[in-house]
């Protein structure tokens with residue numbers, strides 16, 4: 419199973435579209451225990467559709483372009499297989515670690531109906547920080563299946579308290595019932611990444627803001643072309 423695949427499972431804009439205006443790339447990894455709704459969350463975010471059936475995660479890479487505060491972003495979302503805890507550490511293999519290192523941001527999903535998926539959060543968060551030393555990679559914690567309160571195993575406030583302690587944004591959603599909360603979780607993440615990318619590459623920001631001066635020979639050529647043209651016009655009219 420290859421986590422980082424080049425295939426675009428859901429691509430809205432082919433890679434060759436207008437290279438000159440190539441939008442900024444934001445890479446997001448979606449992690450969590452098995453069966454918490456990672457794939458459903460990704461598909462809901464990218465297509466607004468909810469997939470009710472369960473199919474073991476194949477670890478697909480999805481990509482599409484979205485509008486965020488007037489800017490077009492190219493989003494790549496890596497879905498991942500369920501993670502378990504093994505002797506107080508998440509059982510992340512090298513492919514999963516490579517995916518976490520690849521990401522600009524991470525969504526950690528747990529289900530309010532599965533206490534074990536909640537217990538995984540802090541171990542997984544610590545693991546992500548170890549793979550991104552010194553970097554404050556944005557992490558959002560999503561408590562999913564909020565429509566299943568009658569079989570809940572995790573109190574809503576416990577998820578929020580843990581997220582605050584870990585310094586993460588927190589969203590309680592029901593992927594099956596609501597698109598907006600899902601969109602907002604990804605929206606917050608993309609804004610955080612955009613802020614980091616803009617501040618971390620001031621040079622690029624400066625050049626992108628100040629129009630590049632035309633190359634002198636181009637301007638010189640135009641001036642000489644105009645002179646030649648007007649001289650020719652003079653000769654014709656003077657005939």
Ligand SMILES: Nc1nc2c(ncn2[C@@H]2O[C@H](COP(=O)(O)OP(=O)(O)OP(=O)(O)O)[C@@H](O)[C@H]2O)c(=O)[nH]1
Nearest residue numbers: 452453454455456457458470472475500592593594
């Ligand atoms: N009731 C309800 N069911 C949901 C919700 N989100 C996902 N599901 C269901 O939960 C099951 C698991 O969803 P997946 O998206 O496959 O979960 P996953 O985390 O990708 O699972 P793995 O592939 O095992 O890692 C599916 O049957 C989904 O339809 C939700 O918000 N509410």
